[in-house]
Amino acid sequence: MSQPLQHLFGIGQLSRDQIETLIGMGESFVELSRRPIKKAPTLRGKTVINLFFENSTRTRTSFEIAGKRLSADVINISASTSATSKGESLLDTGETLAAMQPHVLVIRHSLAGTCEFLADFLPHTSIINAGDGAHEHPTQVLTDLLTLKTQAGGYAGKTVTIVGDIAHSRVARSHLLAAQKLGYKVRLVAPKTLLPSHIEQYGCEVMYDFDAALPGSDVLYMLRVQTERLTDNCSFPSIREYHEAYGLNRNRLAMAGEDCVVMHPGPMNRGVEIASDVADSARSRILDQVEHGVAIRMAVLTALCGASAEVDKPSPKQARAAAAMQAQGKLL
Amino acid sequence: MTTLLIKGGRVIDPANGLDEVADVLIAEGRVAAIGSGKGKTEAEIDASGMIVCPGLIDMHVHLREPGQEWKEDIESGSRAAVAGGVTSMCCMPNTQPRLDHAGVLRQVIERARQVGLCDVHPIGAVSRNLDGKELTEMRELVRAGAVAFSDDGRPIWHSGVMRKALEYASTFGFLVIQHAEDLQLTGGGCINEGRISTQLGVNGMPDVGEDDMISRDIMLAKLADANYHVAHISTRGAVDLVRRAQAEGLKVTAEAAPHHFALTEEEVLGYNADAKMSPPLRTEEDRLAVIEGLRDGTISVIASDHAPHHEDDKRCGLSCAAFGIVGLESMLPVSLDLERGGVLGMPELIATMTSNPASLLKLDAGTLSEGAVADVCIFNPDEKWTLDRNALFSKSRNTPWHGREMTGRVLHTIKGGRHVFGKGEILV
Numbered sequence: 001m002s003q004p005l006q007h008l009f010g011i012g013q014l015s016r017d018q019i020e021t022l023i024g025m026g027e028s029f030v031e032l033s034r035r036p037i038k039k040a041p042t043l044r045g046k047t048v049i050n051l052f053f054e055n056s057t058r059t060r061t062s063f064e065i066a067g068k069r070l071s072a073d074v075i076n077i078s079a080s081t082s083a084t085s086k087g088e089s090l091l092d093t094g095e096t097l098a099a100m101q102p103h104v105l106v107i108r109h110s111l112a113g114t115c116e117f118l119a120d121f122l123p124h125t126s127i128i129n130a131g132d133g134a135h136e137h138p139t140q141v142l143t144d145l146l147t148l149k150t151q152a153g154g155y156a157g158k159t160v161t162i163v164g165d166i167a168h169s170r171v172a173r174s175h176l177l178a179a180q181k182l183g184y185k186v187r188l189v190a191p192k193t194l195l196p197s198h199i200e201q202y203g204c205e206v207m208y209d210f211d212a213a214l215p216g217s218d219v220l221y222m223l224r225v226q227t228e229r230l231t232d233n234c235s236f237p238s239i240r241e242y243h244e245a246y247g248l249n250r251n252r253l254a255m256a257g258e259d260c261v262v263m264h265p266g267p268m269n270r271g272v273e274i275a276s277d278v279a280d281s282a283r284s285r286i287l288d289q290v291e292h293g294v295a296i297r298m299a300v301l302t303a304l305c306g307a308s309a310e311v312d313k314p315s316p317k318q319a320r321a322a323a324a325m326q327a328q329g330k331l332l
Numbered sequence: 333m334t335t336l337l338i339k340g341g342r343v344i345d346p347a348n349g350l351d352e353v354a355d356v357l358i359a360e361g362r363v364a365a366i367g368s369g370k371g372k373t374e375a376e377i378d379a380s381g382m383i384v385c386p387g388l389i390d391m392h393v394h395l396r397e398p399g400q401e402w403k404e405d406i407e408s409g410s411r412a413a414v415a416g417g418v419t420s421m422c423c424m425p426n427t428q429p430r431l432d433h434a435g436v437l438r439q440v441i442e443r444a445r446q447v448g449l450c451d452v453h454p455i456g457a458v459s460r461n462l463d464g465k466e467l468t469e470m471r472e473l474v475r476a477g478a479v480a481f482s483d484d485g486r487p488i489w490h491s492g493v494m495r496k497a498l499e500y501a502s503t504f505g506f507l508v509i510q511h512a513e514d515l516q517l518t519g520g521g522c523i524n525e526g527r528i529s530t531q532l533g534v535n536g537m538p539d540v541g542e543d544d545m546i547s548r549d550i551m552l553a554k555l556a557d558a559n560y561h562v563a564h565i566s567t568r569g570a571v572d573l574v575r576r577a578q579a580e581g582l583k584v585t586a587e588a589a590p591h592h593f594a595l596t597e598e599e600v601l602g603y604n605a606d607a608k609m610s611p612p613l614r615t616e617e618d619r620l621a622v623i624e625g626l627r628d629g630t631i632s633v634i635a636s637d638h639a640p641h642h643e644d645d646k647r648c649g650l651s652c653a654a655f656g657i658v659g660l661e662s663m664l665p666v667s668l669d670l671e672r673g674g675v676l677g678m679p680e681l682i683a684t685m686t687s688n689p690a691s692l693l694k695l696d697a698g699t700l701s702e703g704a705v706a707d708v709c710i711f712n713p714d715e716k717w718t719l720d721r722n723a724l725f726s727k728s729r730n731t732p733w734h735g736r737e738m739t740g741r742v743l744h745t746i747k748g749g750r751h752v753f754g755k756g757e758i759l760v
Binding site for chain 1: 526527529530531533534536602603644647648649650651652
């Protein structure tokens, strides 16, 4: 890797080399999970804390499995069990956990920028963004790229058509950034109500008509429709109408090229953005994505633990405390 | 009362069209003469190479007292004011309790008098508790010292209430100031909606959320034949609307805050909560439109929108952070860029912070006329210094200009003939 990583905030911070190195490392980790004994000593003695302020099944579990298969000590904290429910601030929670000296904090939060914000105050803990608001979800996109590389003939020059709630999607943002670095195309398909302003700044194609977007697509990447969030604020009138306009069904899949594959970052709403027969079809790569998610998270943990091992200065807060104790000692 | 001579400065008094090197003689707390001072005075300030102008008026300040004194109080706000050359300021009514009863206004004014550094003129609430439903007793509030009315921070979105507020206020010649923000469009947003909000993945506040409310208000102001003032104007569309209303002869005015003509939404990159305020920093196009509005006089006032917040309210991530930045101590140096950039001449620039707000609010301030209360600001327009948020006189430190070089520095502030600020220190 061109330079060691201390944190993984997003695809935006990574060079093309760094992205490809992580994908390559991930590829080599796929095999480990298929062995009868799924264990390697790579991260022995390392502590990883999964700090999840938002619900997650696959991301949190795959970080946990990734850490454990590499022999790290993994602790899971969800918002409901943490002190935040007692009113502790985000910063205090972060500083408290960092004071227990983990190597890595894996963080998911509904606020965009949470990882960058905490990193300013926790200089000795590596932070991995497991999804922050509508900002970035880098490990998901690295996972998708590994899947494209190994199960869909690569990503360079391909057209990835992302369909659905782009406005609230951190996965879409991360793909748009990755596409610019790695040379694939992103085509966005959504009603105007689900597109954020100035999305064209990423050099992507924006289409409102799903049927017209099908020919020429190499990947149909369906986003989960967060129904609880959207019907309230008039982003679409009903699930029925959404499915009719933007749902992926067998007929639509037939209109795309023969080699076009289907992906989804999960969790799926069957019958909303994706019909069951499509989700379960031979062209679906959805479960490959899940498997690769573990491998990519192994790669990211390995890359970050390698870097964080070199850092051993006390934090500013600890330094202040040490100075205060010393001063007190002198007074006594 | 002592006599004080301010010697050899470039004296600029926009109200009297004065711009010449002269001495200013102050006696009995008032301006006694401007000319060539020969007699003996008890004190002297050498102002050669400096600009001597009326003490500045900042018509948009949040003092936080009563109710949020950990952020700012009248004393700390007054210290920040005179450190910024400001000798009169208008405080917004979103305190706790609100400035919606005469007693609260009198208390604020009395406290400011005790502090004795800077005149405080309250902006009364338009509606009780800023709820946008029932009007306050505006005549009573004016008798208690209110100089205008606003529900600042809580825009009056109900068109019927806004119409009545404008009609009632204008019946008695009162000014209504609107924080123009259509919360139906901006609610949940934290920065300008556009390129940067999409990059950061945060909810935006679209420019039309400012424009649509101003557009409606102008129509209502026309209907009511009212005096209507747009606070902290920030968009190209809004400047155009005000310009057209003025061309039509309506009594519509506007103020701009320094951050809106000095900074853009780019400041927020990296999730910088100290660049978060409402209205938000906009695009370069909007910034240039605000500057053009100042150049052609559409925007006649510069006001800081000084909005102190405790670090705890800012250090919680961009989306959760409070809106607002402190501004009293950076208003003049940041605004001087307009003079250096050729947008406004020095007298015209000074007018936006002295005679213009004074005439808008009918304040007996903002001039060096003979016999006027001797409120004076003396600054060096060329002195370079670095703004350190820890060195501010305000209790709060939420400024986007921390660590930046400023050009132009207030060296002395005279309030009612008393030398209250000099050489970086409060003198009383």
